[in-house]
Amino acid sequence: MVHMNDNALRTVEARIREQAAAYCESDNVPGFVAGVYQAGEQIIVAHGVANVATGAPMLDDTGFLFGSVTKVLTTTLVLQQVERGLLDLDAPVVKYLPEFALTAPGAADKILVRHLVSHTNGIDADLFFPDAKGRDALKTYVDGLASGCGTLFEPGEQLSYSNGGMIVAGRLLEVVTGLPFHDLLARDIYGPVGMKDSCTSAEQAILRGTAVGHFPDPETMAPKPTNRFTLPDTWGPAGGTPIGTIADLLAFGRTHLAGGVSPSGTRVLSAESTALMRQVSYDMDSPNTPPIGLGWVLYPFGDTTVLAMSGASPGGVSLLCVVPEHDLVFAAFGNTPGAIMLQDQLLRWLLTEHLGVRIPTLITEVAQDVDLTPYVGTYRSNQLRVDVSVVEGQLEERMTYEPADASQERIFTEFAGGATAAPPQRYVPIRPGLFAPADYPLEVFDGYLRLLLVSYHDVRDGQARFRNGGGRLTRRA
Template identity: 35%
Template sequence: MDERHEDLERIPDWLEHELADKPDVHANVARPFLHWFLLRRARQRAAIRRHPASADRDLRRRVSVAYLVGGGGAQGLTHLLVAGVGGTVVLFVRIASPRAETRKGLRGRVVTSLLPHPSKRRAARFGQSYQCPGRMWWEWTKRAVSASPKLLRSRAGRDAVQKLDGSDQLNKLEEVGAWLRRRLPDLLVESQVPGAAVAVQAGDEWVESAAGVLSTATGVDATVDSLFQIGSITKVMTATLVMQLADEGRLDLDAPVRAVLPEFRIADEEAARGITTRHLLSHVAGFEGDIFTDTGKGDDCLEKYLGVLRDVPQLFEPGAMFSYNNAGYCVLGRIVEVLREEPFDVCARRHLFTPLGMSHTASDPYEAIVHRTAVGHIETVPGAPLEPTPVWALARSNAPAGSMLAMRARDLLAFARMHLAGGRGPDGVTVLGPETVQAMQRPQVTLPDIDQGAAWGLGWELFDLSGGTVIGHDGNTIGQSAFLRLVPERDVAVAIVTNGGLSRRVYTEIAGRVLGELAGVGLPASPVPDVGAPVAETSRYVGTYTSSTAETTVSRDTAGRLWLERTPRGAIAELDEAPYRTELVGRRGDTLIPVEPERGVHAPLAFLGDDGQGHALYLHTGRAERRAQR
């Protein structure tokens, strides 16, 4: 067998020669292929050393499967590479037999059994290309490369394996996938989460898993193709649509919003004149952001939504600090509509979902109904069993902020992959400029000390973690939560979608394992309150803080302890969201932490600013709630 494949040591040189006039194939396929090939040969070589007889039989079996050539025999076939770029597959065959008749037979009848379906099997000739299902080329490559481990017996082969950066990542990914399939069902039960799906990517490979049910009312099982709402992760997609317009020279991020939307109004006219697209992208515009007014289901809902903002108060000067702003992203969605002259959901499908191959997405209930789709679950009374939500989604007028969009976890990874690949789609087409991709990941504003990210970019939340920088976004809508994390330096991403319960626990365990195993990044420990930690200057925090969705009162009892009571208002109250009450204890400086968890999380909150009388002006939980005037 070694004599049969004696020139395998020259595979790298051969590839350089054969692919010299095919730079896309060489860059995107040949190198990853060689990484896999060398690693696989190293493992097979070790197996042969341990069990020579059985390993040799296994190798012969693999050769017969991979090189089925219809009677021509495998004696002269040194190497076959099934290379793919996007959906196109190209066969490269290396013939080493000195017998002309063998070369002729092999060249005409290579891998007739490797096509995806028996009805499509046919002979393939040298250099022939044709279309195939998206990932089939990789499976073919793995089946086709079953030659001798001779290459790894050379010093050059051993050195190549040692130098490969992340050459064991594929093996780790497979281990992560096996762990997910074992662990996810039990983790959901422990976390009281009805159903979830997870997709993990490392390089061009991915694994996925799903467990639980889509609705406790119907008992329909969750699958990897099930759709879950991604909530505010939609904002990164909205930001991407905006940045595409900037790439095209049609939008200046630092020009006032009124340059595109002259009708943009809020209660503070001076602020309205100065707010820019960059302010909106990075959540520093400063006006009240949780405006969930339903302006109808028509294509004019965003246009009407702008009129709702006329009386919205300004909380602070534009650019002064971070405060999460849903309404700002609805304004961004309207900018996209005006410049593209199409409804927002049409723009998203035309400029993102279709070029990225995101086939399992739904922009509204009418699209969701044709898929297996999750329903959210909430507690209507603290401690009560979870119940399916009374409505599936929020208003269409909030779609650019995340009120409706649903997709499977794997499609969310397809979007993440584009950002990891410098803005390129699966077929190599540029969806977003590489410099623009980098610009979105640069910090625009730092966040308060509330155990969230370190900063915010143009759409992305930025995390400075042990082992590297992570970008991502979370999404929470009616009884559903989603989490997306990317490690650009390691080409790793994880998407987690859930439909209720203690979803943060699911995220913490899965993301912790995935990012640690595949990217060497450690998640920080979840904050835990020290029930004895004192709170200095309690009078600074006492008072009532309001927003359009909640009224939060901080009070002090006779023993000097601080208590927080939050009562839902507006659209959130209409969804039967439960009130929340907890004691507050000290954490760091003006950052306090609740003793009682909310949805399983002890989320710190910061008291910022000064009202001129020694009291905090804002209660900050990611959103700035302003102290109510007495």
């Protein structure tokens, strides 16, 4: 247990205030809110505005969309049902959800409950956005998988960040508990953890102060409010709809820090299940993809492991980090996608300056003479195409969004702030199979932004089968 004086956290508070103000000014981030808990003390800092259209200030208790941080909440719910004997991690999903199917006959039958929450399920549904509301939204999602989504790999054979897996897990929870996902979240997480300002809908969020996301205006680069607040209800368990505050996220992080006991003393999860969530369930052994537990991504910063999950929402980004070795929780939200850079700066400052963690350099140099031919080709996943070629001795990637239908195109376009085509990106080799975006200083990749590195995997007959960007796989077409 780390004992600290109140003074140390005051220094942290001043530093966050200073860095947030400087970053928000220079990088057009309208508003930012962050909090740190350590050894019984807690601070929250807010800066700027929650919504540029209204000028409402960002406050300590302003609500925001959790985005994918929700995945750790969903995983916690799954483990609770395992403890209650209603689910078995090693049982096939179809045991509980016989209607679960994918386009390839029999493919869904091999997926275990464990695969859903460890991102090793292979469900190819990363951009599958069926639009449905209300009680049957998750059922609609699962029904749609059978006709619209296949598999990227055999369950357990690779790791690929999986929205689809978490949504299927959410539907599984509804079936075994008889409760809608949102009601279960409120009853078994929000209540016992003490997340008193958390909810799951725009209708509830509007009753209190809530931030909205922003995107840079293509002409002026000034932040403009998003025209979509949440993703559809079909994406609830993956992070589409839950909304809350920094204090609420810190309370959830503290519950995991304390072996499953909430700040009020309520047991939310057993010590065994809490420990299981932070055990490595898959490691790709590639710097751009940290090992994964159940729900948590396990970021190695030297000898210190940071349990983390970040969450994109339309025009916003949240982050929750738990550092068990230092009894620390860090949570943050910024209401434009670029705020991830500020979150990364703050996390690295907390680790190095505040906690004295030595972060080794992840990438020391660029390699020469790497044969680029195994990586050239076209890679695909759900509604996404990546064309890889060699240009002037570097890899060049062109990403194309290939919408399945008009409804999904509309939702994805709003989620992405209107831009669905990225300019081509050049990459320089670090070593065979690992590439860094050109023109980036290499030290950028020591922190959370190691996700910007791209890797290629499973080279057979001189060709890589998979491309990994941001923890997500695309497969050679």
